[in-house]
Amino acid sequence: xxxxxxxxxxxxxxxxxxxxxxxxxxxxxxxxxxxxxxxxxxxxxxxxxxxxxxxxxxxxxxxxxxxxxxxxxxxxxxxxxxxxxxxxxxxxxxxxxxxxxxxxxxxxxxxxxxxxxxxxxxxxxxxxxxxxxxxxxxxxxxxxxxxxxxxx
Numbered sequence: 001x002x003x004x005x006x007x008x009x010x011x012x013x014x015x016x017x018x019x020x021x022x023x024x025x026x027x028x029x030x031x032x033x034x035x036x037x038x039x040x041x042x043x044x045x046x047x048x049x050x051x052x053x054x055x056x057x058x059x060x061x062x063x064x065x066x067x068x069x070x071x072x073x074x075x076x077x078x079x080x081x082x083x084x085x086x087x088x089x090x091x092x093x094x095x096x097x098x099x100x101x102x103x104x105x106x107x108x109x110x111x112x113x114x115x116x117x118x119x120x121x122x123x124x125x126x127x128x129x130x131x132x133x134x135x136x137x138x139x140x141x142x143x144x145x146x147x148x149x150x151x152x
Contacts, residue, residue, distance in 0.1 A: 042075060043103040045110055047096040049117060050088065052129045057084045057092055060126060067116045068098040073109050075099040091129030 004020065005012035011028065013021045047068075051060050061082035068080035080098035087093075096117075100109055121128065 041102045042078075042099050043101075043106060045098055045100055045106055045113075047110055047113055047117070048085075048093065049096070049114070050091045050093045050129050051121070052091045052127045055092065055126045057094075059124070060084075060092075060094060063120050063124065063126075064094065064096045064117060067120060068096055068113055070116075071098065071100075071109060071113055073100045073102075073105075075101055090131050 002014050003011055004014040008025075010022045010024050013023060015021065047064075049064075051057075061084070064082040065080045068074055068082075069076070074080065075098075078099040080096060082094055082096045085093050085095050096113070098113075100106065118128075120126075
């Protein structure tokens with residue numbers, strides 16, 4: 001957010017989504033404050049995503065880095081970085097980071113990179129995982145004439 005007013009008892013911070021936070025001055029003096037743009041407006045954008053286990057993780061990272069580097073607001077002097085962070089139940093999890101020059105509209109930049117990831121993955125045959133559920137019935141089999149319908 002941006003400081004929209006400084007009063008004797010509080011500071012008003014306007015968030016990018018329309019909310020406004022009133023922060024008592026005492027909190028600013030006695031508690032930890034994080035300011036992303038005090039001396040430098042450069043902002044790190046982090047995009048978390050997953051692929052299935054059939055994907056080549058090195059190719060996934062290469063494609064993700066190319067997509068982030070091609071983002072119009074990405075800082076060219078600070079190259080993006082994609083790492084494999086976890087072998088999860090449903091697939092591999094990755095973290096892609098890249099820098100932009102100003103935090104304004106950061107969610108829009110992140111969304112555009114995610115959409116480009118989606119389009120590239122579809123073109124390359126890389127699938128995003130989805131949970132698979134298996135139902136097991138204990139205590140014997142169902143009679144043959146019984147049917148079970150599952151609806152979403």
